[in-house]
Amino acid sequence: xxxxxxxxxxxxxxxxxxxxxxxxxxxxxxxxxxxxxxxxxxxxxxxxxxxxxxxxxxxxxxxxxxxxxxxxxxxxxxxxxxxxxxxxxxxxxxxxxxxxxxxxxxxxxxxxxxxxxxxxxxxxxxxxxxxxxxxxxxxxxxxxxxxxxxxxxxxxxxxxxxxxxxxxxxxxxxxxxxxxxxxxxxxxxxxxxxxxxxxxxxxxxxxxxxxxxxxxxxxxxxxxxxxxxxxxxxxxxxxxxxxxxxxxxxxxxxxxxxxxxxxxxxxxxxxxxxxxxxxxxxxxxxxxxxxxxxxxxxxxxxxxxxxxxxxxxxxxxxxxxxxxxxxxxxxxxxxxxxxxxxxxxxxxxxxxxxxxxxxxxxxxxxxxxxxxxxxxxxxxxxxxxxxxxxxxxxxxxxxxxxxxxxxxxxxxxxxxxxxxxxxxxxxxxxxxxxxxxxxxxxxxxxxxxxxxxxxxxxxxxxxxxxxxxxxxxxxxxxxxxxxxxxxxxxxxxxxxxxxxxxxxxxxxxxxxxxxxxxxxxxxxxxxxxxxxxxxxxxxxxxxxxxxxxxxxxxxxxxxxxxxxxxxxxxxxxxxxxxxxxxxxxxxxxxxxxxxxxxxxxxxxxxxxxxxxxxxxxxxxxxxxxxxxxxxxxxxxxxxxxxxxxxxxxxxxxxxxxxxxxxxxxxxxxxxxxxxxxxxxxxxxxxxxxxxxxxxxxxxxxxxxxxxxxxxxxxxxxxxxxxxxxxxxxxxxxxxxxxx
Ligand code: ADP
Ligand code: ZN
Ligand code: ZN
Numbered sequence: 001x002x003x004x005x006x007x008x009x010x011x012x013x014x015x016x017x018x019x020x021x022x023x024x025x026x027x028x029x030x031x032x033x034x035x036x037x038x039x040x041x042x043x044x045x046x047x048x049x050x051x052x053x054x055x056x057x058x059x060x061x062x063x064x065x066x067x068x069x070x071x072x073x074x075x076x077x078x079x080x081x082x083x084x085x086x087x088x089x090x091x092x093x094x095x096x097x098x099x100x101x102x103x104x105x106x107x108x109x110x111x112x113x114x115x116x117x118x119x120x121x122x123x124x125x126x127x128x129x130x131x132x133x134x135x136x137x138x139x140x141x142x143x144x145x146x147x148x149x150x151x152x153x154x155x156x157x158x159x160x161x162x163x164x165x166x167x168x169x170x171x172x173x174x175x176x177x178x179x180x181x182x183x184x185x186x187x188x189x190x191x192x193x194x195x196x197x198x199x200x201x202x203x204x205x206x207x208x209x210x211x212x213x214x215x216x217x218x219x220x221x222x223x224x225x226x227x228x229x230x231x232x233x234x235x236x237x238x239x240x241x242x243x244x245x246x247x248x249x250x251x252x253x254x255x256x257x258x259x260x261x262x263x264x265x266x267x268x269x270x271x272x273x274x275x276x277x278x279x280x281x282x283x284x285x286x287x288x289x290x291x292x293x294x295x296x297x298x299x300x301x302x303x304x305x306x307x308x309x310x311x312x313x314x315x316x317x318x319x320x321x322x323x324x325x326x327x328x329x330x331x332x333x334x335x336x337x338x339x340x341x342x343x344x345x346x347x348x349x350x351x352x353x354x355x356x357x358x359x360x361x362x363x364x365x366x367x368x369x370x371x372x373x374x375x376x377x378x379x380x381x382x383x384x385x386x387x388x389x390x391x392x393x394x395x396x397x398x399x400x401x402x403x404x405x406x407x408x409x410x411x412x413x414x415x416x417x418x419x420x421x422x423x424x425x426x427x428x429x430x431x432x433x434x435x436x437x438x439x440x441x442x443x444x445x446x447x448x449x450x451x452x453x454x455x456x457x458x459x460x461x462x463x464x465x466x467x468x469x470x471x472x473x474x475x476x477x478x479x480x481x482x483x484x485x486x487x488x489x490x491x492x493x494x495x496x497x498x499x500x501x502x503x504x505x506x507x508x509x510x511x512x513x514x515x516x517x518x519x520x521x522x523x524x525x526x527x528x529x530x531x532x533x534x535x536x537x538x539x540x541x542x543x544x545x546x547x548x549x550x551x552x553x554x555x556x557x558x559x560x561x562x563x564x565x566x567x568x569x570x571x572x573x574x575x576x577x578x579x580x581x582x583x584x585x586x587x588x589x590x591x592x593x594x595x596x597x598x599x600x601x602x603x604x605x606x607x608x609x610x611x612x613x614x615x616x617x618x619x620x621x622x623x624x625x626x627x628x629x630x631x632x633x634x635x636x637x638x639x640x641x642x643x644x645x646x647x648x649x650x651x652x653x654x655x656x657x658x659x660x661x662x663x664x665x666x667x668x669x670x671x672x673x674x675x676x677x678x679x680x681x682x683x684x685x686x687x688x689x690x691x692x693x694x695x696x697x698x699x700x701x702x703x704x705x706x707x708x709x710x711x712x713x714x715x716x717x718x719x720x721x722x723x724x725x726x727x728x729x730x731x732x733x734x735x736x737x738x739x
Contacts, residue, residue: 005058006068009033011050012104013043014113018093018717020053020100022062023071030055036079036086040072040115047072049115051104052079053086076118080301081107084355085318092348095709096733097716098341106341107316109294121188122295124159125175131183139181145174146183153184162186163295167274167281169267171528191295193302198250199278205240210385214241217383218359219248222323225354229330229375230363231624232385234592235556238363240389242326243276245361250279250306254323254358258309259345261332262286263550265311267531273307284310284317312337312345315352322356325349330362330371331585336736344734346371365592365623366585369578369634372627373641395563395594395601397619401610409506410498415564415604416510423514423542427561427599431503431546432590434568436520437461438502439495442470444485446492453477455692462495465522475691498567500546507544519547552589563594565605572612575686576738577639580614581630587615588623640734643678644705646712647735648698648719649685652727655694659684661727662698665719669700673711677702686739693728697738709733 007030010020023041025033033039033052041050062068081089085107093103105113112118130136131150140147149170153160162172178184207215210232218228218241232238246256260269265285273281282296282305299305301318308317312335327335327349335345346362353360362371362380375382405412411419419429439462442451451460453472460470460479470479484491495502500520507516517533524530537545540559545551571583587605595601607615617626635642652658662682670679681698688694702708716731723729 005061007058008056008060008062008068009039009071010053010056011039011041011071012053012101013041013048013050014101014105015043015048016099016102018099021050021066022056022068023050024068025071029071029074033074034079035083036081038075038080038112038115040075042069042072049075049113050101051081051108053090053104075115080112080118080318082318082320084352085316088348088352088355089316091351092341092343096341096343097713097731098343103341106313107318109297110290111294112297116294118298119190122191122291123162123186124189125153125162125165125184125186126156126159127153128182128185136183140183143177145170146178149174149178150183159187159189161189161191163292166292167270167283169271169531191298193298193304195253195304196280198253198306200247200276201278202275204244204247204276205237207240207244208237208387208389210387211237211241211244211389214383214385215244217381218245218361221359222248222252223357224359225357226359227350227353227374227380228359228361229367229371229380229382230361230385231367231375231382232363232365233388234365234589235388235390236365236385237389238328238365238385239272241385242328242361242363243273245324245359246307246326247277249323250277252323254321255300255303255305255319256307256324256326257314257317257319257322257349258307258326258328259314259335259349260309260311260328262311262334264329264332265309266534266555268534268555270309273309277307279306280304281307281309284308284314286311286313315343315345315348319356322352323358325353325356325358325360327360327362328364330364331366331368333582333736338737339730342730342732342735344736347734366588367627369581369627369630370641372631376631395591395603397591397603397605399610399615399619400604400606402606402608403610405606409510410503410566411506411510411564412606415606418562418602418604419507419511419544419564422562423511423544425561426540426542428537428542428557428559429544429562429564430551430557430560430590430593431507431544431564431566432548432551433498433500433503433546433566434548434586435461435497435499436501436522436548437471437473437499438464439497439499441496442481442493443496444488444490444492445494446490447485447488449485449487451482451493455689457687457689461499463522464501474687500548503566504546507546511544515541515543517543517545517547519545519550521548521550524550549586549590551593552586555593557593560593561595561599561601563591563601563603565590565603567606569608572607572609572614577634577637578736584614584618584623584626584630587618638701638703640701643701643703644708645735646700646708647732647738648682648700648716648729649695649732650682650697650723650727650729651690651693651695653693654726655684655688655696657724658694658696658727661724662696665715666698668718669711669715672715673702673707676704676707677711699735699738 006024008022010022035052035054037052089104093100249256282299284296300308303320337343350360374380400412422429441459442462456474458474463469463471468481504518591603666679678701682696685695685697
């Protein structure tokens with residue numbers, strides 16, 4: 001008997017709408033289609049690439065609201081996204097209250113989103129006949145990089161993939177340079193996604209007692225979901241624990257997903273994984289071009305890659321045989337997406353592990369207060385590593401009161417002496433200042449005029465490189481430096497405060513015979529500059545390393561024995577309830593760079609607030625005690641994690657209009673939700689004016705997550721639908737920042 005109703009499929013279309021759409025298909029298409037395949041569909045006047053969510057059961061009557069349209073074409077023979085990922089994405093869209101169609105698209109690399117064919121070719125490099133002539137290679141004496149590249153390619157007479165060369169630190173630029181010299185040639189090849197047996201490329205270290213205890217807890221649970229908080233001081237050997245657990249998983253031909261912070265994916269990290277395992281590693285981060293991203297994604301999705309190593313966005317990659325998820329430096333803010341679909345990779349990773357029935361390890365020397373709370377509730381198993389692995393010991397920390405300390409170039413004389421002594425002993429110094437540029441303020445000494453950004457409530461930062469200019473770090477505006485004060489016309493403009501460039505100047509003057517290496521966003525803009533700096537750091541030579549929080553993360557600097565923290569006072573004074581947590585993490589992480597080698601480390605912290613309780617807790621009792629105290633304070637104040645929160649942000653050209661709109665809707669929510677949702681605000685954002693717009697927000701808090709989400713979901717749909725077009729709104733579930 002013929003089915004009287006049309007055959008239909010339900011798809012996700014990449015538009016900012018919270019629903020799926022149904023389309024008609026033929027009987028044959030209905031038989032061929034599976035969830036997770038791509039189809040092209042007409043949508044409005046456009047054609048879109050949509051993802052099949054499910055086949056609509058044959059006895060469900062079609063909605064009469066819309067005219068049922070037919071799909072145009074099926075793009076895939078096999079599903080690209082497995083049911084787990086679809087479920088994870090649907091859950092994420094609901095939880096973060098973000099349009100489903102757009103969330104689902106985040107699982108696909110751009111080229112597949114654009115509708116390109118799945119089969120892909122990639123670039124492979126080979127030596128040319130010219131390169132085999134002996135004299136030619138002698139020409140490369142002056143370029144170490146090119147010589148190394150040629151040597152590597154030489155060991156692969158049939159050619160080697162560009163992605164593999166990149167993994168070995170050979171850049172595409174180097175290859176192109178060699179191509180110009182006609183020493184190498186490229187050709188396109190069909191990618192082979194077959195698997196190869198996995199092996200250990202080097203011996204594992206002998207686990208120490210604490211590491212052994214950690215392994216004994218985790219390894220027996222590999223077949224099931226379990227969440228772990230691996231809470232180990234810097235240098236305690238967390239990475240070695242990851243590597244040993246990974247081996248247990250890889251041995252069973254399963255795959256491992258390792259997530260690291262945005263700037264944690266350094267050549268050092270990659271090298272460590274490569275050195276240990278003989279297996280395919282797929283690298284997924286924001287720096288990849290579309291074809292490389294597709295290739296890495298396919299390595300994961302076909303099961304070829306044993307290890308998928310990436311930043312936040314790698315979280316939604318399909319991984320058919322997922323056996324373990326690791327999130328390193330789990331406290332890092334870059335795991336939370338701060339725009340659009342504001343998911344937290346840490347929370348979604350836990351849910352992914354639950355769906356995939358595999359363990360999830362969250363590791364950090366300074367766990368987030370949220371994870372601490374989960375550990376307390378028993379939702380995460382708390383594993384502690386309290387000793388440094390190998391011979392290294394924890395550094396000792398000293399606080400210097402800047403109010404009374406005599407200084408030169410912003411450095412106290414005591415600190416200068418210590419730097420001198422450290423360099424004399426042949427060791428390295430790390431100077432930490434979280435402020436790039438020359439000076440944070442330019443001020444007139446005659447009339448106190450200050451150079452402020454006309455579009456933001458913020459000072460311009462004075463930059464002297466590559467030329468003198470004023471730069472707003474909030475909206476990107478750049479202006480030339482006035483020659484005299486625009487207010488009183490006196491030529492008395494003076495930089496106030498310290499930026500990394502000014503400190504660099506001071507350090508070079510004080511220690512002319514030593515290298516000062518500055519590491520910040522400005523000094524590392526060029527590809528390869530960071531690698532160059534690392535190479536110098538690893539050479540055993542006394543030098544001063546100066547930088548922003550780029551230096552605070554996960555690096556191993558074996559020759560650094562003195563760490564100086566110059567100015568973290570802003571973090572001590574902030575009104576954000578999470579500021580103490582961030583500041584304590586930053587101090588502990590930076591301090592943890594000291595004494596990781598064979599020398600004893602020392603940390604000096606300069607501050608105008610030496611009496612601040614955070615500093616004393618850290619100094620006398622360490623981060624874990626700080627975390628315990630912070631949890632208690634949050635409990636008393638009924639703040640997250642003791643209540644659940646959602647932040648609504650809005651901005652508009654008109655300040656009053658914006659606040660009035662939020663107030664009116666706040667009332668609507670409180671009327672409906674009664675006592676179950678507490679509304680704080682609306683209030684102007686900490687930086688109210690940014691890029692010419694007025695920003696405001698309100699925080700919604702509730703002790704029941706279910707109730708909070710229930711009330712806010714309906715309310716939010718209404719608010720979005722009724723917002724005037726000049727007000728831009730966003731929702732942030734479990735917000736981490738209030739800016
Ligand atoms: P973390 O990730 O906790 O900062 P790492 O795993 O990087 O610590 O270890 C710090 C240093 O200690 C590394 O140089 C590492 O090789 C060494 N190490 C780790 N575990 C051991 C061990 N069991 N025996 C000897 N050295 C170890
Ligand atoms: Zn003036
Ligand atoms: Zn600005």
